[in-house]
Amino acid sequence: MTTNDTSGRLDEAFERLHACGPERLGRLSNHAPMVVESLAARGRAGAVHRWLDRYQDRLEEFPAPVSPITDADWRDALGDIRRAADWVAFFARALADHPWRDVLAAWWPRLLPGLYGAATHPVIRVGHAVRALEAEENAPRLAELAHALGYWAARHRPVSGVTVLPGAPTAAASLDAVPAVHTRSRAFPDRLAVVRALPGWAADVTDPDTARTRLTELVRAATHRYTTHGHGEETMLVHAATAPNAVLRTLDALPRGLWAPSLHAAWTASAAVTAMYAPAEPVDYVPPARLSAEEVVDRALAHGDEHVIKLTDTALDVGDQRALDAASRAVDLSRPLV
Structure with a gap:
């Protein structure tokens, strides 16, 4: 039994x-679980099912299991997307038995070393x-946490061999100091593979x-950088901001000893995405109007694109103009969900 209409x-x-x-x-990636949580958290729970109806054609059935994952053999299944259902079941069992x-x-x-898989969507979820x-x-x-952790385990992808360049305070x-990388491929794994040097920070x-x-x-x-880049x-x-924000949101649920490693992984993710998709030059951006937080949420929901909604959610966490x-x-640049 849920406690209120919003949670229900x-x-x-x-x-x-x-x-x-x-x-x-x-x-x-299936963005719907992330979007519906964003909408509910921002006071738009009444729009959740209407938005899902718009997104429905982008959903596929849950995959078939292969074989159960155990505490003894989980390392063999790490990063194997074919085992996604097995990973979800593994975490469902763990969450049934432990807080x-x-x-x-x-x-x-x-999982943290493999934060970079699936364009960082698993950690965001x-x-x-x-x-x-x-x-x-x-x-x-x-159950949603089981699905999210299972997706992360199934798409686990470490990044190694990256030279550390001088950073800035x-x-x-x-x-700004991140060097752009170039490849003809549009695929995230191919672009990530050519990121060989990033500035150090923190x-x-x-x-x-x-x-x-x-x-x-x-x-x-x-988040600020998105306006110009x-x-x-x-x-x-968008993920240069939403991935580290997902990590930030999780800190209070983690032991404090994991906070610093989480910062370092989040920096590498944000910097790598910045390198992979950097424009030739920044631009000045003047918004169509100075909108309030409420107006920005309304505009993002009307637009409907999943990344627009998630960046808006992160922008509200940042909280400045x-x-x-x-x-x-993001609304101006992105194609609306139809």
Whole structure:
């Protein structure tokens, strides 16, 4: 039994979505669980099912299981998308037997090195699931965390062999220092493979509170940067902000000893996405109007694109006018959901 209409609509949406797989066409992430959580968190629970109806054609059936994953053999299945259903079942069992924060704490350091798989969508989905659970713990939300962690394990992809270049004192300046990479392929894994050097930033941070402060700085800098650089790739550059924000949202559910490693992984993800989709030149952006937070959410919902809604959600976390301008920029650049 849910406690209110808002939570009830979100939980119904999660139940509806858990019959669907984490991807479609073998490579495109299912964004619906992240979007419906964003809408509910921003006071738009009444729009959740209407938005899902618009997105319905982009959903595929849940994949068939292969064989159960166990505590003894999980390493063999890590990063194998064919085992997505097996991973979801594995985490469903774990969450039935243990408190969700304990499961998250045990698996976060195992999964963190592979944060870069599936264009960072799995960790973003985890961040949304954690926020939902912190608002209310129930069966649909625990199931959503199982699906999110299972997707992360199935798409686990480490990044290694990246040369560390000189950085800058601030996140914004360090993002500006990221060298662009070029490849003819539009595929995220191919682009990620040619990222061989990134500036270092906050690499010496070990204190948990400092890590939180720096991670907050990174989310703000990447969100602001979208206003001037989002035209490089209007969809993919959203993740330079939403991936570290997912990590930031999860910190309070994690042991403090994991906060600094989380910052370092989030920086690498944001910097890599910045390198992969950097435009030739930044542009000045003047929003069509100075919109309030409420107006920005309304505009994003009317537009409907999943990345626009998620960037708007992150912009509201940042909370300043330039972040709201970034959300408006995403609406201007992106193709509406029809």
